[in-house]
Amino acid sequence: MKKIEYKQLKETLYHETLPNGLDVYVLPKQGFAKTYATFTTKYGSIDNTFQVPGKEKVHVPDGIAHFLEHKMFEQESGEDVFQSFSRQGASANAFTSFTRTSYLFSCTDQVENNLTTLLNYVQSPYFTDENVEKEKGIIGQEIRMYDDNADWRVYFGLIEAMYQNHPVKIDIAGTVESIAKITKETLYTCYNTFYHPSNMLLFVIGAVDPQRIFQLVKENQAQKKFEPQGEIERFFDKEPNAVAEKRKEMRLSVNASKCYFGFKEAPAIIANSGNNMLKMELCTQLFMESLIGSSSELYQSLYEEGLIDDSFGHDYSIEQGYGFTMMGGDTRKPDELVARIEQLFPQKVAKGISAEEFELVKKKKIGSVLRSLNSVEWIANQFTSYRFHDSDLFEMIPTLESITLKDVNNRMREHIDFARFAVSTVRPLEQSTKPTV
């Protein structure tokens, strides 16, 4: 058990890689009533074509990682695992993203029983033809719910507009048609590939004694047998520099338009990993905050011109293989908004961010990281995500402190390129959206 101290943050992290390859991290949180644990596989919706050494290359239906997540709750006893967690007073859940599937619980009592339940159910799949069929109705309704969600549609529309080939453009839940093709056999193929302990990470944070947690996890894992597995190879089609569609338009039953836009990263950038990637991510967030954050002059003028309101925000996603900035919100005049961005961004990029602006956004970012560190959920999820591309969440504040104005201006000039710019707009239906009773 390795002990890592972060003195400035007053946090201590414990780590060990078990013989079967599972990475285990424990972070005790003084004064907290709650313990939160995540058991995560590096497997998300983008991993749809893969091969393990000695086996055939496989291509699987869209939405299968998410479908698999739903099916893990089913157990051979016929009882849903939620039932066990509830008996032990835990609140359990799971989620699937583009790159990860995470199983989690939080509790204030019976931590060890709940942790054992988590490890055991995620490591004992039970899929049958019947339970696979049943889930299609439930996930079908989840897909329908998102179909009516304008924020999701405009968000996803932008990713679809940006990407020509990369599977990030495929909706995480798939479609009603794609999930119809899922069988228990394909689920087992995905499970056996990606749920090997060497592709997983366990993070436990809260009111815990690290010694006891490590002992429990080690004993639990020692009882289970996993065949060694070679490195999983994932295949992605080459993604060109240019966006798929410059403008993506949709109409939905909304009152005001929603408009999101952003820049796709160039191929060279998304080859980064480790602390280079962390630094690049932070530089991007800092320049975005200076450029269009709520304290920027640009934001203020757009707000005063009535082109944006306080729903306007910005975000950056970066993984090995894809990356993009995204900004937007509700607007009455999406076309004018985009025209202003196309006019104002090049001016600001040419002028650069000032030293004063830079110092303020850097302070803001440091404060917001501290605020996030109040949340055990944020720490566990972000730590795992960073760990999966070989960087360290707790390096964030020192890295931030090391970033210079020059770094941030360079990053802005590298990223803002209108050849990689796309816009997604959801507009109200032409017919009236007034309800009829």
Added chain:
Amino acid sequence: MSSGQFQTRQIGNVRLHVCPSTKFKTTMLVAMFQQELSTKYVTQTALLSNVLLRGTEQYPTMLDLKKKQNDLYGAGLFGDVFKRGERQILHFGVDIANEQYLHDASPLLEEAVGLLCEVITKPALEQDIFVKSYVEAEKRNLKQQIEGLVDEKAQYAAQRSIEAMCKNEPYAIFINGRVEDIPAIQADNLYTYYQELLYHCPLDLYCVGDVDIQRVISLFQKYLPSEMFTSERKQLGLSQTAPVSVQQVNTVIEHLPVNQGKLNMGCRTHITVQDSDYPSLLMYNGILGGFPHSKLFMNVREKASLAYYASSRLESHKGVMHIQSGIEIQNFEKAVTIIKEQMEVMRQGQISDQELAQTKATLSNQFREQQDRAYEIVQSHYHSVLSGTNRPLEQILKEIAQVSKEDVQKVAQKIQLDTIYFLRDQGGEADEKN
């Protein structure tokens, strides 16, 4: 409700509640103004939450204010309105880094109190009233916000269902106000209303963090004008509502171009947080639809495969329970039947030992977990201020543990289904797929 480890001090006519804690890396300050939920005030109160964040005497533009926040390590500054029973609460808050986690930072608590007080009591003015252009811009934004409710179908359906159920009760009022009130609001009359609210509505101040209570008191006394403490504040009494008995179930179907139907069912529980059987009501709601082991999740989702979500939740001041589920449009009757059956089963006392034990465990866990989030600690304590009913954490846990099956059944027999609301597509053959 549970109250954390708060120390309350009455300073003149203002209450200050402080919860010293070392577990957070930031300090949270919140000011809660209480107003009756009424068509007379609702829109103006909602508008104030936005206008006051536009600028202050010292930081006259939004940009100045944002720069100040950034300079204070991105102090989170927020202002909003929310509903508790038939009260509208206007609240403002600051969440600021504790300097012990920063290199070379000066003390930030005083800055935070100063900023919050500045926002609340010293708005940017022109000719002794609010800045006209700010008020006009925020009127436009508020209108868009109110009209934009329809963009979030689940929230829209929830609000419409409350409107159908509580037609003649203040509870039906939408918390962000009414579009028809907006044109009459001007910089001068809004300013008059603001003065009224600032000095005469009940005010509670909160602080959670690694702080000393005496220090917090003296800072608020330094940064708030003394009239804030001395002015007479109106007595709104406890957040009680008149009992309503259901004569017959009201069904409302509304049409919009949607893919998924949203089913909402509103029930009268005839029990509020002030009643002694409130813990039994919490258990009832938990067994029916509060958790993934609950009857609604198990029967609507897991057994019938009709929905992704099917749950129930309580409004503990008003004494109502809302059930919600997103379903395929043609499954409306099927889903309503299953939900009614589950309520009937509870009326007959068909509650297993397992359901009782699971719900006690998960409900208790929810209460204990609240203690790990500063904002929830504040909200949870404020419930007790509004209701005049203080159930400290240990007490509510004890009361939950004592609830029997018979207690839950008794609650089940009081609960009446009042309204079934369904938001569906435009139906009929004339309609085309959108």
